[in-house]
Amino acid sequence: TGSTKSELTYMYILFFTDISPFPQNGGERIRSYYLIKALSQLGYSVIAVVRNVEKVDLQQYHLPNVTFYTYETKPFDLLTRITGKQYFQRSGELLGMFKEICDEYPISAAILDYGFVGHYISFFKSRHIPVILGTHNAQPMITWQLPSNNLFDKLRKLQLFSMEKLHERLYFNKAAAVVVVSDDDHVYHSRFLPKQKVFTVPNFLDQKDYHLFGKKQQRVLVMTANFGVYMNFAGLKWFIENVWDKELAGKYDLWLVGRGSKEALKRITGKEEYENIVAFGKVDDVKWYISVASAVIIPLVHGSGTRLKCLEAMALRTPIISTAKGVEGVKSRHFIVADEPAAFKQSLLNFDSETDKGERLQEDFLQEYSLEVNQLRLQQIVNYAIRDKKSAYVQPA
Structure with missing residues (x-):
C-alpha cells in the first residue's frame, strides 16, 4: 500500500469460523481461506x-496481516444433540477468546463465517462492533434434501430443519450484513431479511494458486468431492448405477479424489476398484488431479x-461435464450439461478434449470468481457494515 503504520491506522477485523482452513482440501475450507486472504490483501x-x-x-500457511488463534471443540453430548441446543448454546472458551482479542485489539468489525454461529452476534454488538455474518449455503434447504427412510429419520430431519430455520429467524437480522454465495441463496435470505443487508460474494479463488501442472491425460476423467457428504455420495451413486458402463470404461479411467472416496466406491459397488474407476481418498491438494484430467x-x-x-x-482450464444441479449458480455458458443418464453418457462419448477447450471457462472464472473481483465486493460489505464508525478510521489502501 506504500503506507507505514505511523501513517495509517489499520482496521482490525476479527474473523471467526468453525472450520479448519488448512490444508485446503474441501469446499468449506477453501471458502474460508480465501475470505481471510482477500481481507488481508x-x-x-x-x-x-x-x-x-x-x-x-x-x-x-502464513498470510500477511493475519494473526491466527485456534480453538478446539468437544463433541456435543447426547442431550444437546437430541434437543438441538447446539444451535443456540455459546461456548465459554470462545467467549473468553473473543474478549481477550477485543481487549487487545481495536476491532472494527467481526466476520462470523460458516454454520450456525448467530448466537455470538450479541457479544460483539454489546461492544458496538458490527457483525458480518457469512453463510456457505441456505443450510435448512440442504437439510431438507437429506434422505429419510423411516419415521424416525423424517422426524429428525424435521427437527433439524426447524431448529436451523429458528436460528436464522432469531439471529440473522441482528447482523449488520449477511453474506451469501449465490443468487438463489440471496432470494432465500431476502425472504426474512431486509434486502439491503444481504450481499452476494460467490465462492472465489486466487488464479495465481492455480497453475497448470502438466499435459492433459486423454483417458482421465476426475470427480473431486468430500464423498462423505450426502449430496456428493448420492451423485456418485447415480452416476455409477445409471451412466457408467463397459463402453465408457473402455474409453476412460475415472479418478475419484477426496475424503471418503474409497469408502463410497466400496459402498456403491462392493469393490475397491470397479470398471476402471479408482478412488484416491483424501489428498492434501486436488489441483494436480484436476489439471491433468481431460475433463471434470x-x-x-x-x-x-x-x-x-x-x-x-x-x-485450471479443465472442461466440465455436469448435471444442471452441478453447475447451478455458476455463471458460464461453456459447460457441457446433461441431466438424463443417456444424455450424460452420450456427452462423455462425444467429448473431444481437442475441441472442447477449457480456456473459455477460465475467462469466465476471471470475470466473476477471481480474488481481485471479490476483494472489491468484500470491501463494499465492510464499508457498509462499519458505515457509522468509518469516520474514526483511515481506510486501507
Missing part, C-alpha cells in the same frame, strides 16, 4: 479464530450454492 489486520483439526503448523465430471442431483469443484476446474 485489502490491507486489514485480520485476527483469524479458526479450528486446526489436523494440527498443522500454521506458520506454513460433476454428476450432482442435490445441493445448493456455488460449486468450488466447478470453480477449480475453470481456473
